[in-house]
Amino acid sequence: MSNSLTEFLVRRLVSFVFMLFFLLTAIFVLFRVMPGDPTAMLVSGRLTEESRQAMLENFGLNRPLHEQYIVFIRNVLQGDFGISFFYREPVADVIFPSLVNTLMIMLPALTLVMIIAYFWGSVVGWNKGTALDRWGTYIPVSLRAVPHFILGLGLLIVFSYNLGWLPTGGMGPIGGADKSVLERLTSPTFYKYAALPFTTALLHYIADPMMLMRNNIIGEREKDYVELHRLKGLHPRQVRRRAARNSMLPLLTWLTPMIGIAFGGQILIEVVFSWPGIGRELVLAAQRQDMPVAQAAFFMVAVIVLLTNLVVDLAYGYFDPRISYGKT
Amino acid sequence: MINVQKYSDTASRARRIAWDFFAPVFEDRWGKFAMTILGIYVLIGIVGPYMPIPGPFEYLQTSSGQYAQLEPPSSEFPLGTTYLGYGVLSQTIHSFRTSLTVGVLSAVLVVAIGVNIGLVSGYYGGKVDTVLMGLTDMAYGLPFYPMAIILIAIFGSGLYTIAAVIALLFWRSVARVTRSEALSLREREFVKSAKAAGSSDVKIMYYHLLPNLVPLILIYFVFAITWGILLEASLSFIGLGDPDTVSWGLMLHEVFGSGELTRAWWWVIVPSFTLWLFIWSLYVVARTLEDNATVSAKGGA
Numbered sequence: 001m002s003n004s005l006t007e008f009l010v011r012r013l014v015s016f017v018f019m020l021f022f023l024l025t026a027i028f029v030l031f032r033v034m035p036g037d038p039t040a041m042l043v044s045g046r047l048t049e050e051s052r053q054a055m056l057e058n059f060g061l062n063r064p065l066h067e068q069y070i071v072f073i074r075n076v077l078q079g080d081f082g083i084s085f086f087y088r089e090p091v092a093d094v095i096f097p098s099l100v101n102t103l104m105i106m107l108p109a110l111t112l113v114m115i116i117a118y119f120w121g122s123v124v125g126w127n128k129g130t131a132l133d134r135w136g137t138y139i140p141v142s143l144r145a146v147p148h149f150i151l152g153l154g155l156l157i158v159f160s161y162n163l164g165w166l167p168t169g170g171m172g173p174i175g176g177a178d179k180s181v182l183e184r185l186t187s188p189t190f191y192k193y194a195a196l197p198f199t200t201a202l203l204h205y206i207a208d209p210m211m212l213m214r215n216n217i218i219g220e221r222e223k224d225y226v227e228l229h230r231l232k233g234l235h236p237r238q239v240r241r242r243a244a245r246n247s248m249l250p251l252l253t254w255l256t257p258m259i260g261i262a263f264g265g266q267i268l269i270e271v272v273f274s275w276p277g278i279g280r281e282l283v284l285a286a287q288r289q290d291m292p293v294a295q296a297a298f299f300m301v302a303v304i305v306l307l308t309n310l311v312v313d314l315a316y317g318y319f320d321p322r323i324s325y326g327k328t
Numbered sequence: 329m330i331n332v333q334k335y336s337d338t339a340s341r342a343r344r345i346a347w348d349f350f351a352p353v354f355e356d357r358w359g360k361f362a363m364t365i366l367g368i369y370v371l372i373g374i375v376g377p378y379m380p381i382p383g384p385f386e387y388l389q390t391s392s393g394q395y396a397q398l399e400p401p402s403s404e405f406p407l408g409t410t411y412l413g414y415g416v417l418s419q420t421i422h423s424f425r426t427s428l429t430v431g432v433l434s435a436v437l438v439v440a441i442g443v444n445i446g447l448v449s450g451y452y453g454g455k456v457d458t459v460l461m462g463l464t465d466m467a468y469g470l471p472f473y474p475m476a477i478i479l480i481a482i483f484g485s486g487l488y489t490i491a492a493v494i495a496l497l498f499w500r501s502v503a504r505v506t507r508s509e510a511l512s513l514r515e516r517e518f519v520k521s522a523k524a525a526g527s528s529d530v531k532i533m534y535y536h537l538l539p540n541l542v543p544l545i546l547i548y549f550v551f552a553i554t555w556g557i558l559l560e561a562s563l564s565f566i567g568l569g570d571p572d573t574v575s576w577g578l579m580l581h582e583v584f585g586s587g588e589l590t591r592a593w594w595w596v597i598v599p600s601f602t603l604w605l606f607i608w609s610l611y612v613v614a615r616t617l618e619d620n621a622t623v624s625a626k627g628g629a
Contacts, residue, residue: 145608161590264473286481
């Protein structure tokens with residue numbers, strides 16, 4: 001068993017590294033299949049002559065292709081993504097703060113989604129066929145069919161424009177942007193700005209895991225051990241909790257693709273609420289044809305998704321000893 | 329997942345399978361409602377542009393000869409006008425065709441790529457399977473919207489690019505499900521006997537296996553239409569759609585960008601509602617189809 005576990009870990013890590021290189025190569029290739037001369041594109045007229053030369057030198061663009069590839073990978077692995085055409089600053093200085101901003105919304109939102117889905121899904125599933133189940137599933141599923149940017153626009157119109165309770169966008173009053181993460185997290189203003197994007201993400205993502213949990217527990221309800229617990233005279237709530245714990249694993253597997261999907265959805269939420277996250281940065285870079293920033297933003301998101309997939313897979317193996325590591 | 333026993337000896341009855349599978353949608357109350365909505369959408373998508381309405385990018389004028397900017401709904405301007413003086417009704421109606429085109433086009437591509445890869449992978453197994461499924465796993469690792477945005481930034485925006493991008497990213501789930509079905513199907517008696525009778529691999533795959541996959545393909549076809557419509561709307565909303573083709577996403581992009589979000593409620597509500605209703609109906613149909621699939625797997629239907 002431990003042997004196959006080691007093998008599983010190694011295989012998973014190898015595929016992670018492989019995937020990373022695949023991504024880098026894809027970005028490298030895409031950079032060069034862009035219409036027109038790639039170097040002309042890279043060193044657009046926006047840059048001064050000195051930075052143009054620096055860039056050519058840094059990315060080895062005057063060297064043969066295979067050398068360029070090596071230089072590119074080495075630079076990226078060192079966190080050097082080049083210089084933004086638009087900001088005229090190193091891309092990393094633009095990308096990393098915005099990544100933090102995105103995670104500040106996404107991590108808490110996804111965590112809460114999983115917790116609520118676990119509890120609410122098990123409650124409605126346990127009471128299948130009752131009014132609680134009907135309304136408790138109908139409302140989240142209907143919300144799910146609303147595209148997230150429309151959901152966001154709706155919340156924006158109601159809570160910011162009409163009621164005036166919350167700010168219309170951004171991450172804080174103008175001028176207060178250069179606060180540290182800790183300063184922001186401890187200031188009440190931050191939560192006022194974060195409230196709407198957070199709520200949008202929560203409402204949009206809650207339905208799928210909740211329905212999954214509901215289906216799991218409906219299946220679990222008929223198992224013998226549940227009946228045994230009941231006969232032993234356990235309180236129905238305690239029986240439900242035990243069944244819920246056993247229906248949790250599919251929820252964890254589901255989290256894997258969810259991370260990627262949530263990063264996608266987050267982009268639209270960030271655009272609606274002008275949240276200065278990495279998704280909004282990616283959209284702006286795409287519109288400005290600022291390829292260094294676009295590539296780096298894309299790469300960072302992809303790496304986070306890959307990393308989370310890795311962690312979830314390993315956690316899944318840890319939580320369920322029945323899993324055979326022989327299979328992929 | 330799907331009960332194929334019934335059809336295994338009459339392999340190519342794809343149409344009957346599809347009908348048997350689809351019919352329950354019309355028996356369900358919500359299914360019937362959703363199908364009616366979809367019917368109306370298709371109808372408007374086909375005849376919309378020929379209706380006696382102004383073009384989507386035609387400036388409207390009031391009776392006094394001024395440009396009709398931000399006119400609220402009235403008998404003169406049903407559903408009101410936009411900031412630039414376009415008719416909301418006319419833009420909305422022209423958008424039906426855009427959404428339908430992107431949806432159907434991307435669904436056809438998604439299913440065509442996904443089913444073929446899944447079928448070949450599942451049927452041949454071994455090395456072919458390893459390579460193709462490795463490719464699928466990689467496609468799964470890609471974050472969807474970021475990838476789409478990067479591709480649009482590089483190849484430019486247009487309806488066909490958007491459909492191609494959707495296909496490029498969404499074939500993965502179809503391929504995976506098709507493969508697992510093909511894996512179980514190829515062990516069945518009718519495949520073995522076909523092989524013994526000297527059928528070629530291609531014939532077995534597309535003549536004997538494929539018809540049994542029709543229910544699955546139908547489910548994913550409906551899902552892919554939904555993804556296509558959502559993606560087009562989302563990309564247009566963030567300003568990366570085709571700027572020359574009117575769509576609900578583009579309308580929402582413009583109302584958001586113009587800052588008239590609160591004043592011009594008609595300009596927000598109409599495209600939002602039309603888009604939501606479309607997606608809702610597609611979800612209902614896809615869910616009902618999915619339910620049929622699970623029910624028959626348990627031997628119910």
